[in-house]
Amino acid sequence: MERIKDKESILLNRYIEGPLEVNTYLLADLDHPNNISAIIDPGGRGEDILDDIMKYDLKLKYIINTHGHIDHIAFNKFFKLQYGCEILVHEADAEWLNKKQDDFLFTLVAGEISPPPDRTFRDGEVLQIGGIELKVIHTPGHTPGSVCLQGDGYLFSGDTLFEGSIGRTDLPGGSYQDLMNSIHNRILTLGDDTAIYPGHGGYTTIGEEKESNPFLQL
Numbered sequence: 001m002e003r004i005k006d007k008e009s010i011l012l013n014r015y016i017e018g019p020l021e022v023n024t025y026l027l028a029d030l031d032h033p034n035n036i037s038a039i040i041d042p043g044g045r046g047e048d049i050l051d052d053i054m055k056y057d058l059k060l061k062y063i064i065n066t067h068g069h070i071d072h073i074a075f076n077k078f079f080k081l082q083y084g085c086e087i088l089v090h091e092a093d094a095e096w097l098n099k100k101q102d103d104f105l106f107t108l109v110a111g112e113i114s115p116p117p118d119r120t121f122r123d124g125e126v127l128q129i130g131g132i133e134l135k136v137i138h139t140p141g142h143t144p145g146s147v148c149l150q151g152d153g154y155l156f157s158g159d160t161l162f163e164g165s166i167g168r169t170d171l172p173g174g175s176y177q178d179l180m181n182s183i184h185n186r187i188l189t190l191g192d193d194t195a196i197y198p199g200h201g202g203y204t205t206i207g208e209e210k211e212s213n214p215f216l217q218l
Contacts, residue, residue, distance in 0.1 A: 017044025029130025036130035038062035042075040066158025068096030074111025091120035093145025141179025142167035
């Protein structure tokens with residue numbers, strides 16, 4: 001577990017989960033009377049996640065999936081059954097949630113088939129987590145329903161943009177052209193100091209990726 005945000009009223013922790021090392025994030029408004037929180041891309045159910053939910057007495061309201069690949073949704077069912085939270089995903093990836101997908105990866109991540117989403121979102125929607133607002137930015141390319149989630153000075157980029165790399169487009173529903181359009185027209189237009197919290201790997205910023213990401217220099 002790693003605490004990211006240093007503002008006392010906001011809890012933002014990262015947990016590296018599962019054999020594919022998914023970055024699972026726990027985001028909470030500690031100033032809210034009910035400590036409203038969300039988990040983003042539950043790739044595991046590590047004891048440190050459960051401990052932090054209990055430690056901060058969090059009310060887990062949402063499971064937010066940045067896209068529908070199995071490594072990012074493997075523990076939707078666990079958290080929904082445990083905490084009664086809603087599963088949210090972009091409408092274009094909704095059908096991916098409650099089916100088995102790739103047999104090998106399904107076995108590897110040791111998760112369960114996700115329940116269907118409780119509701120879907122669209123580009124431009126704002127998700128309210130207590131007093132925290134996350135704006136949905138539709139960024140197709142890795143999958144048709146991939147999204148990034150924009151907070152105050154930071155962006156959960158899912159598998160669209162990584163530190164020094166970009167998301168794969170050779171999987172079902174992938175499109176290199178769509179991915180590059182999403183990155184250039186929807187992500188790089190944000191401020192250079194915007195922190196990027198990706199679905200795998202280390203943190204970065206928009207400015208750093210503009211300067212050094214080899215896939216963006218072509």
